[in-house]
Amino acid sequence: MDCKKPISAIRLFFLAMTCFFCVVSVIGQSKNERNQIQKSYNKEQLRSLIFQFEKEQLSKDTQMKKLLAGKGWKQVEKTSDGTFVELNDVGDDGTPLFYATLNSPSSEVSRANSLYTNGALELGLNGTGMQVGVWDAGTALESHQEFDVRAFNGDQSESVSSHATLVTGTIISSGMKPKAKGVAFGAEAFTHDWTRDKIEVAQAAAAGLLLSNHSYGIKSDRVPDWYFGAYIRVSQDWDKIMYNAPYYLMVSAAGNAQKSFDNEAPIFGKTADGFDLLLGFTTSKNALTIAGANTKIDNRGELKEASVTTYSSLGPVDDGRIKPDLAGDGSTVLSTSSKSNSSYETSVGTSMAAPGVTGSLLLLQQYHSELFGNYMKAATLKGLVLHTADDVGSKGPDYKMGWGVINTKRAAEVLQDKDYRTYMEETRLSQGDTLIYEFKASGDLPLMASISWTDPEGEYVNRGELNSTTRALVNDLDIRIFKDGTAYLPWKLNPNRANDAATKGDNLVDPYERIEIENAKGNYTIVITHKGQLKNGIQDVALAVSGVQVSNCSTEVPDRIELTSFDEESAMLGWAESEDTLFEVQYKASGAASWEIEYVYENNLTLEELEMDTEYQVRIRSICTENKVSDFSDEYQFWFNGRDTEVIGYETFSFDEPLEISVYPNPATNYITVDAALSNDAVYSVVTSSGFVAKQGSATEKINVADLASGLYILVVQDYAGIKSSKFYKN
Incomplete structure (x- = not known):
C-alpha cells in the first residue's frame, strides 16, 4: 500500500526554525557513541547547511506545484511494472526531476554471513545495537513480523511503501522466514519518506547517523541527455553533507537503466552499449554507488564467477571517475512486503543490491567498534570495502562494477590483522605535507596500498553542458610506492575508452586511489602527497595497506618454559623469546578457582609472594593484536618450597577422546x-x-x-x- 498525506510548507519551515537536529535524534548508536562521532563535527556548518536546504525546499515546493498545475501531471504515480514515481525536485535548469524506485520485478554474495555466529570467522555479529537510516518512496511497515520492534518511522510520514519495506527487510529482517533474513538481522532501521531526504539526512548525520540506504533515483526517461553522468546541484549537496559529517556514508543504488536507450549522447559508445547512465546523487564523489551483480559463490565463500546484471546502470560519470563504486547481489531477493505483517515478495534490481551492501557495512562498523572501541570515518569504511572487493573481469576497476563485488569477510580479516599483517590509519595531510611509510612485504600476498578521503563538494556544477569533463575533485591527493628506483602508480580509467581495461598512472579524478604489486618481496616506501592547494589547508585521509609484515610478532604457542631461579618468596620463569610479542602469563595454586594474570613483553617473569609447600600451575600464550592470539601452552607445574622448590614438569594426561565443547x-x-x-x-x-x-x-x-x-x-x-x-x- 502506497499512500501520501501532504505536510504544509509553512509547517515544515516552522519545524526547521525550531529544531535543526531533533527529527532523528535517536539515530547514531548510544549517547556516548553519538558524542564520540559528533565531537569532530562543525555544528555551525551543519546547522547552516540544513537551513539552506530548508529554504531551497520551500522554493522547490512552489515550483513543483506550478509544474503540476500547468502540465496537468500527477505528483505521484505507480507504473505498470510496479515502479513508484514522484515529482520530487526541480533542476537548476528547470527540468522536473522525478524520483523512482529501482527494483525491476544477500548476505551470501557479500560474504556477510562469514561474520555471523557459526560463520566462517565465527564473530557472532548481527548488527545488534546498530542503527541504519533508510530513505525511500515511503516508510517501511513497522509492524511486520520480521522487524520485531526494530523498525521505526523516522519522520512521522503516513506513507507506507512496499518498496521501502522490501529494502528495510533486506537489511534487518530477523529470519522468521529463513530465506528472507536480513544481512544485519539484529540492527534497527529508521525509515523515511524521500520527500525531504537531504534535509532529514543532514539532521540525522549531525545527530550521529553512520549509514543510510537510498534505493531510488531520478527517472532516466524524463531528463535531457546532458544530465547523465553530470555533477549537478544534487550531487554537490550530498557531497556537502558527507564532508561536513565525516562519519556519515550514503549508499545508493546505481539504477536499472542499462537497456533503456534513454541517453542518446553517451560520453562513450552507442546508446545500446549502456554506458553513461548515472544520475543525480549517484554521481556524488563521497557516496558509495552500488551496481547489481550475478555471482557464483562456492561453499567456502569464494567468488567463482561474477558479471554485471543486464539491467544495472553503467558509468562512467562525465569527469571519468570510477562509478559505480562496488557491486552487490542483484539477483532475485526474497524480502518483506507491506501487504500484511507476514507477507513476502521477491524482487531484483540495484534496489536490492544496495541494502545488501549497507547491511554489510553496518556489520563492519559494529566489528570495528568491538575491536577498537570506536567507529571508522566514512572514508575509512569506504576505502576498506573498495580495498578488499573481489576483482572481476580484467585486472583493476571498471565502469560496470567499480572495484568489484563486496567481500565482507575479507574486509573483516583486514580489521583482524590490523598492526599484524595489515596497516590502517586515519591521518591528516596539511598543505605542503608529505607522509612517508616504510613496510616489508609479507611475501605470500600481493602488496596493496590505498588512500580514501571525503573530498569537499565540487566547485563546478553542471547546468546544461553535454558530457562536461570538468573535474569534480577538489583536493587531489596522490599515493605512490617506491622500491629500488621504481615507482608504482595507482589504477585509473579513461571515460573516452570506457570499455577498456584499467591502466596505471596519475589518477586526477578519484577520491580513492589503490596500488597493487604482485609477487612483492623486500622493503617498500609508501608516499602520500597532494597537488596544488588543499581547500581549507588540510585533508583527512585514510590509508589501508595489506600484504605487509607490520609486526615480527609470532602467534606460536610459547615453549621451553622453565624455572630459571627461585628464593624464599618468589620464582622466576623463562620461556622462548619472540620479538614484538606480548605474553599473557597465568598462574595459580593447584585447586584454586581463578588464575593470577600478568602481561609482559620480556620472555621472563618473577612470580611474587608465593606460598610455601604449595603446588603451582603456569600457562602462557602469545598475543600479537587484539585478534591474533595463540593457544595456551601446556601447563607447567612446580612445587614451591623456597630454595628447595621442585619442578614437576608439564601436566600430561591420557584420554581416549579430546575435549570438545x-x-x-x-x-x-x-x-x-x-x-x-x-x-x-x-x-x-x-x-x-x-x-x-x-x-x-x-x-x-x-x-x-x-x-x-x-x-x-x-x-x-x-x-x-x-x-x-x-x-x-x-x-
Whole structure:
C-alpha cells in the first residue's frame, strides 16, 4: 500500500526554525557513541547547511506545484511494472526531476554471513545495537513480523511503501522466514519518506547517523541527455553533507537503466552499449554507488564467477571517475512486503543490491567498534570495502562494477590483522605535507596500498553542458610506492575508452586511489602527497595497506618454559623469546578457582609472594593484536618450597577422546551452559575480544553472563582432556 498525506510548507519551515537536529535524534548508536562521532563535527556548518536546504525546499515546493498545475501531471504515480514515481525536485535548469524506485520485478554474495555466529570467522555479529537510516518512496511497515520492534518511522510520514519495506527487510529482517533474513538481522532501521531526504539526512548525520540506504533515483526517461553522468546541484549537496559529517556514508543504488536507450549522447559508445547512465546523487564523489551483480559463490565463500546484471546502470560519470563504486547481489531477493505483517515478495534490481551492501557495512562498523572501541570515518569504511572487493573481469576497476563485488569477510580479516599483517590509519595531510611509510612485504600476498578521503563538494556544477569533463575533485591527493628506483602508480580509467581495461598512472579524478604489486618481496616506501592547494589547508585521509609484515610478532604457542631461579618468596620463569610479542602469563595454586594474570613483553617473569609447600600451575600464550592470539601452552607445574622448590614438569594426561565443547544458548542473555563431558575440576574463563579475562569459575555449573556488556566473547574451558574454546555473543 502506497499512500501520501501532504505536510504544509509553512509547517515544515516552522519545524526547521525550531529544531535543526531533533527529527532523528535517536539515530547514531548510544549517547556516548553519538558524542564520540559528533565531537569532530562543525555544528555551525551543519546547522547552516540544513537551513539552506530548508529554504531551497520551500522554493522547490512552489515550483513543483506550478509544474503540476500547468502540465496537468500527477505528483505521484505507480507504473505498470510496479515502479513508484514522484515529482520530487526541480533542476537548476528547470527540468522536473522525478524520483523512482529501482527494483525491476544477500548476505551470501557479500560474504556477510562469514561474520555471523557459526560463520566462517565465527564473530557472532548481527548488527545488534546498530542503527541504519533508510530513505525511500515511503516508510517501511513497522509492524511486520520480521522487524520485531526494530523498525521505526523516522519522520512521522503516513506513507507506507512496499518498496521501502522490501529494502528495510533486506537489511534487518530477523529470519522468521529463513530465506528472507536480513544481512544485519539484529540492527534497527529508521525509515523515511524521500520527500525531504537531504534535509532529514543532514539532521540525522549531525545527530550521529553512520549509514543510510537510498534505493531510488531520478527517472532516466524524463531528463535531457546532458544530465547523465553530470555533477549537478544534487550531487554537490550530498557531497556537502558527507564532508561536513565525516562519519556519515550514503549508499545508493546505481539504477536499472542499462537497456533503456534513454541517453542518446553517451560520453562513450552507442546508446545500446549502456554506458553513461548515472544520475543525480549517484554521481556524488563521497557516496558509495552500488551496481547489481550475478555471482557464483562456492561453499567456502569464494567468488567463482561474477558479471554485471543486464539491467544495472553503467558509468562512467562525465569527469571519468570510477562509478559505480562496488557491486552487490542483484539477483532475485526474497524480502518483506507491506501487504500484511507476514507477507513476502521477491524482487531484483540495484534496489536490492544496495541494502545488501549497507547491511554489510553496518556489520563492519559494529566489528570495528568491538575491536577498537570506536567507529571508522566514512572514508575509512569506504576505502576498506573498495580495498578488499573481489576483482572481476580484467585486472583493476571498471565502469560496470567499480572495484568489484563486496567481500565482507575479507574486509573483516583486514580489521583482524590490523598492526599484524595489515596497516590502517586515519591521518591528516596539511598543505605542503608529505607522509612517508616504510613496510616489508609479507611475501605470500600481493602488496596493496590505498588512500580514501571525503573530498569537499565540487566547485563546478553542471547546468546544461553535454558530457562536461570538468573535474569534480577538489583536493587531489596522490599515493605512490617506491622500491629500488621504481615507482608504482595507482589504477585509473579513461571515460573516452570506457570499455577498456584499467591502466596505471596519475589518477586526477578519484577520491580513492589503490596500488597493487604482485609477487612483492623486500622493503617498500609508501608516499602520500597532494597537488596544488588543499581547500581549507588540510585533508583527512585514510590509508589501508595489506600484504605487509607490520609486526615480527609470532602467534606460536610459547615453549621451553622453565624455572630459571627461585628464593624464599618468589620464582622466576623463562620461556622462548619472540620479538614484538606480548605474553599473557597465568598462574595459580593447584585447586584454586581463578588464575593470577600478568602481561609482559620480556620472555621472563618473577612470580611474587608465593606460598610455601604449595603446588603451582603456569600457562602462557602469545598475543600479537587484539585478534591474533595463540593457544595456551601446556601447563607447567612446580612445587614451591623456597630454595628447595621442585619442578614437576608439564601436566600430561591420557584420554581416549579430546575435549570438545559447545555453548548454549548462543546468543545469550542471562546464562550460558557448557555442553561437554567434563570432570568436576573443569574450570572456565570468559575472555573479551581484546584478550582480557572477564570472569572465571567452575565449568560444570551454569555461567551467569547477565552482567557482561553486549558483544563477542570467548569461553575457554580447561579440563584434564585439554583446553578448548568457543565463541558466544552476549545480547
